[in-house]
Amino acid sequence: MGYTAELRPDAPKSSARFGFTWPSKISLLCGVLSTPLSASVVVIGGGPAGLLAAERLAEAGHQVTLYEAQATVGRKFLVAGHGGFNLTNSEPLPDFAPRYGLQRTQFAEYLNYFSPNDLRQWAAALGINTFEGTSGRIFPTEEHKPAQLLRAWVERLQQLNVQLFTKHRWLGVTPNNGLLLRDEATGREMETQAAATVLALGGASWAKTGSDGRWASILEHIGIQCVAFAPSNCGAEVPWSAFFREKVGRAPLKNIALRCGTDTARGELMLTDYGVEGTPVYALTPALRAALAHNSTAQLVLDLKPDLSDAQLLEKLRKPRGGKSLATFLQQTLRLATPVPTLLREVAPAEALATPEALARLLRQVPLPVTSLRPLDEAISTAGGVAWEEVDEHLMLRRRPGTFVAGEMLDWEAPTGGYLLQGCFSTGAWVARGVHRWLTQQQ
Ligand SMILES: Cc1cc2nc3c(=O)[nH]c(=O)nc-3n(C[C@H](O)[C@H](O)[C@H](O)COP(=O)(O)OP(=O)(O)OC[C@H]3O[C@@H](n4cnc5c(N)ncnc54)[C@H](O)[C@@H]3O)c2cc1C
Structure with a gap:
C-alpha cells in the first residue's frame, strides 16, 4: 500500500x-x-x-x-x-x-x-x-x-x-x-x-x-x-509563388492520388497558402520525413485523375479543343475545375501543357516540391x-x-x-x- x-x-x-x-x-x-x-x-x-x-x-x-x-x-x-x-x-x-x-x-x-x-x-x-x-x-x-x-x-x-x-x-x-x-x-x-x-x-x-x-x-x-x-499527420510546405498564394488561397482537390517515393495515398488534397494538407499528405508524412532527412526538398507527385488509365486520359485530351481556354477544356473534358490550371502553370513550364501527350503526363505527375513539414x-x-x-x-x-x-x-x-x-x-x-x-x- x-x-x-x-x-x-x-x-x-x-x-x-x-x-x-x-x-x-x-x-x-x-x-x-x-x-x-x-x-x-x-x-x-x-x-x-x-x-x-x-x-x-x-x-x-x-x-x-x-x-x-x-x-x-x-x-x-x-x-x-x-x-x-x-x-x-x-x-x-x-x-x-x-x-x-x-x-x-x-x-x-x-x-x-x-x-x-x-x-x-x-x-x-x-x-x-x-x-x-x-x-x-x-x-x-x-x-x-x-x-x-x-x-x-x-x-x-x-x-x-x-x-x-x-x-x-x-x-x-x-x-x-x-x-x-x-x-x-x-x-x-x-x-x-x-x-x-x-x-x-x-x-x-x-x-x-x-x-x-x-x-x-x-x-x-x-x-x-x-x-x-x-511531426506526423501534418501539412507540408510547398514554396508557392506570391501570385499563386493570393490567387488560390485554400482550395480542395478531390479524389486524387499522391505519391512520395514508393508510398501512395488517395483522398482529398487541400492546397493552402503554406503548401498542402489533408488525409493523403498526412499519410505520407513518414515518407516525406525520411526524404527530408537526406535532401533539402522532398518530391510529392500528384495524380489528378487516378481512376483513368493512361489511354483513357490521352483519349480525352486528344478531343479537339477548338477555341476553348485550357481552363474550360479541362473542366469540360475531365471535370478538372479551378484552381487546376493555375496549379499546372505554377509547377510546370509552358511546354508541359502544350500537347495532349505532355498534358496527360503532367496531369498524372504534377510535381509538388516540399521544403519541410509543418511545425510539431x-x-x-x-x-x-x-x-x-x-x-x-x-x-x-x-x-x-x-x-x-x-x-x-x-x-x-x-x-x-x-x-x-x-x-x-x-x-x-x-x-x-x-x-x-x-x-x-x-x-
Ligand atoms: C486536431 C486533432 C484531431 C485528431 N483526430 C483524431 C481522430 O479523428 N481519430 C484518431 O484516432 N485520433 C485523432 N487524433 C489523435 C488523438 O487525439 C491522440 O492520438 C490521442 O488523444 C492520444 O492519446 P493519449 O492518451 O496517448 O495522449 P493524450 O490524449 O495526449 O493525453 C495525455 C494527457 O497527459 C497529460 N499530461 C502530460 N504531461 C503530464 C504530466 N507531466 N503530468 C500529468 N499529466 C500530464 C496531458 O495533459 C494529457 O491530458 C487527433 C489529434 C488532433 C490534435
Whole structure:
C-alpha cells in the first residue's frame, strides 16, 4: 500500500492528505481539486490511453488514482472530436496492424487484445453508438458529441472509485523511488508511492491540450531513452509563388492520388497558402520525413485523375479543343475545375501543357516540391517518444520495473482514420493487463 506526502515542510496544513470525497460528474470535468489519497496503482495522464488503463485496472479490483496536469481530462480527445471524431476503423485486423509500420507485430497483439470491435462495444456500454462511415472509418452516431462520451466515461470511472486529480503535474521520481507531483493550483509539491504506475502522457503536439512532451526530459534524466519527437499527420510546405498564394488561397482537390517515393495515398488534397494538407499528405508524412532527412526538398507527385488509365486520359485530351481556354477544356473534358490550371502553370513550364501527350503526363505527375513539414505543435500526432527497446512485451519500462507506458508517448505513428485512438485504447488496455499481471506476481 502506498502513501502520499508533501515534500515541502512549509506547506499549509489545509492541504492535508485525506478526506477526499468524490466530486460530482460536472465538477470532475471542470477539474475540482481535492487532496491525493494513497494509491496502489497510479495512472498519470488523463487522455484516452490513461483513462482506459485506469478503467480496466479498477474493473480488475485495483485501487486506482489518476493524475492529470490540465484542469480537465481528455482535452486532446475533445479536440479530435472537432474534426469528425473518428474513433476507430472497420479494417480487418490483418490489414489494421501494418498501419503501425515497424511496430506492426506488437500492435497485432494489442489489437487482438482490445480490438476495434471491443472499442465499439465499450462505447456502446457508455451509451454511445457508432456507425461505419466512408472508407471504413467508425464514428459516434450523429446525436452523440465527444463531450457526451467523455462525460459518460468519467461517470463510469467514478462508479469504479477511480480517484481523479486534475491540475496535478508529474515532475519525476524521488530518491525514494516515489512519484513527485505538483498541485498546479497551489504550487505545492508532494510525493506519492504506488505499487505500479502507468505513464500515459501523450505525444508532443497541440501543447495547449496538455500533450507538451515535457515528460521526455524527465524520463531521459532517469536513463530512459526517448526518440526525438517529429511531426506526423501534418501539412507540408510547398514554396508557392506570391501570385499563386493570393490567387488560390485554400482550395480542395478531390479524389486524387499522391505519391512520395514508393508510398501512395488517395483522398482529398487541400492546397493552402503554406503548401498542402489533408488525409493523403498526412499519410505520407513518414515518407516525406525520411526524404527530408537526406535532401533539402522532398518530391510529392500528384495524380489528378487516378481512376483513368493512361489511354483513357490521352483519349480525352486528344478531343479537339477548338477555341476553348485550357481552363474550360479541362473542366469540360475531365471535370478538372479551378484552381487546376493555375496549379499546372505554377509547377510546370509552358511546354508541359502544350500537347495532349505532355498534358496527360503532367496531369498524372504534377510535381509538388516540399521544403519541410509543418511545425510539431500543429501536427495531429507525433512520431518519437519512449524507445521500444526501453519496454518489455508488457510495455513495462525495463529500467523501472512496475512502471508501464501507454498511448502516443511510445515511439509509434499511424495514419489518420481512427488508427491513432485505437492504438491508444489498445495499448491502454494492454498495460492494464500487464500491471495486473505484475501486481499478482508481486504478492
Ligand atoms: C486536431 C486533432 C484531431 C485528431 N483526430 C483524431 C481522430 O479523428 N481519430 C484518431 O484516432 N485520433 C485523432 N487524433 C489523435 C488523438 O487525439 C491522440 O492520438 C490521442 O488523444 C492520444 O492519446 P493519449 O492518451 O496517448 O495522449 P493524450 O490524449 O495526449 O493525453 C495525455 C494527457 O497527459 C497529460 N499530461 C502530460 N504531461 C503530464 C504530466 N507531466 N503530468 C500529468 N499529466 C500530464 C496531458 O495533459 C494529457 O491530458 C487527433 C489529434 C488532433 C490534435
